[in-house]
Amino acid sequence: MKKTIVIISVAALLYACGGGETKPADTGGETKAAAATDPDVEKGLALVGQSDCVGCHKVLEPNVGPAHAEVAKKYENTEANINMLADKIMNGGSGNWGTVPMAAHPGISKADAVLMAKYVLSLKDAK
Template sequence: MKKTILMLSIAAFCFSCGGGEKGGDSKSAAGNPDIEKGLDLVGKSNCAGCHKIKETSVGPAFNLIGQKYENTEANINTLAEKVIKGGSGNWGQVPMAGHSEVSKEDAVLMVKYVLSLKDEK
């Protein structure tokens, strides 16, 4: 019961805390339509409530995710599923709430954008 309350509290916090960095460096998205669409989707979502581009917040920084995961089709699909279903354990004890309202196609585009940020300093 305590874990459920904790997870719900964290999810509520993530959804209620907006602001912060919503976009990235425009040169990361320039020229790649998938990355540009992903940037737009991330900017319109509540991702910034828990993630920042270059700093760890509630969740890991996007550039660290890009550094940890190689940009492969398998990793993109795995991470897209985590966006939709949520997950925990890969970045510590704080679970990521699922975002079931995000389509698989949109989640893939968002992940492609995040993985493009691996070189952001």
């Protein structure tokens, strides 16, 4: 509960400070951390925006799935974690955040899933 309040206030703060900045329409509300300059992260953001991810994930607030920024805080940005999350994006799964399962994405290639995982882990400092 406390966590929810913190997340909401962070989101409110972001809204208040970030005023006027429009998010690219093609990313379905996903956004990148300001510091993201890695071209893989840019590609990952675009891929996430084109897929169904945004139906279940928001950047800062939990939705059906955990906020992508929370995922980034949970896992260190390492090669091993990028691989692990890429597999999770392709195969789906449950149990790490609750009982709701994440849908499998059989149509996503490993290469694309890796880009998406890099993007998600880049959100560590997203506020």
